[in-house]
Amino acid sequence: MREECDGGGPHGTQLQEPGRTLELVSFVQYAMCEHTDNLIKLIDRQVARLWARASETARQEREEVSASQLFVSGVRAALAIPMASAEERNTAIQSLLEDLDTGKLRPASIAARQRKVLVSQITQIRPLLKGLLDLELRGQLNVSARSQALGSL
Numbered sequence: 450m451r452e453e454c455d456g457g458g459p460h461g462t463q464l465q466e467p468g469r470t471l472e473l474v475s476f477v478q479y480a481m482c483e484h485t486d487n488l489i490k491l492i493d494r495q496v497a498r499l500w501a502r503a504s505e506t507a508r509q510e511r512e513e514v515s516a517s518q519l520f521v522s523g524v525r526a527a528l529a530i531p532m533a534s535a536e537e538r539n540t541a542i543q544s545l546l547e548d549l550d551t552g553k554l555r556p557a558s559i560a561a562r563q564r565k566v567l568v569s570q571i572t573q574i575r576p577l578l579k580g581l582l583d584l585e586l587r588g589q590l591n592v593s594a595r596s597q598a599l600g601s602l
Contacts, residue, residue: 485584492577499570500563507562516554520545523554 527533527541548554557565567574 488584489581492581495577496574499567499573503563503566503570504559506566507559510562515556516549516552519554519556520549523548 523545524542527538527545530538530541533541545554
């Protein structure tokens with residue numbers, strides 16, 4: 450039977466075909482893995498840039514507002530209400546004092562400010578996450594097809 454196939458007829462090319470198919474399938478699988486890895490690296494870099502920008506913005510905002518500044522601006526706002534009585538203004542100032550004592554006037558933490566910045570950048574983040582979630586990263590290994598292809602070599 451081997452002599453018939455070496456004659457150069459159609460059977461000779463059929464013997465080499467499973468090897469070529471296996472080589473092609475392996476190359477496509479390798480290329481897909483490389484491209485998927487590159488895509489994940491690009492998404493990781495973009496997320497790192499967004500996070501760094503949010504962290505920088507949060508640190509800059511940290512210096513802008515303190516609890517005492519918030520209290521003073523609240524008192525000014527309470528005193529600036531034109532139709533409020535003296536008792537209403539006094540009540541507003543007392544509630545500001547309570548907020549100052551309980552720490553409610555403290556500026557938000559860096560993490561809270563970072564979350565705020567990242568939420569405001571949702572138009573940049575959502576497409577990245579959507580693209581990442583749409584990837585099918587599970588491998589499907591068909592052992593019987595591979596063993597048949599290797600067995601026919």
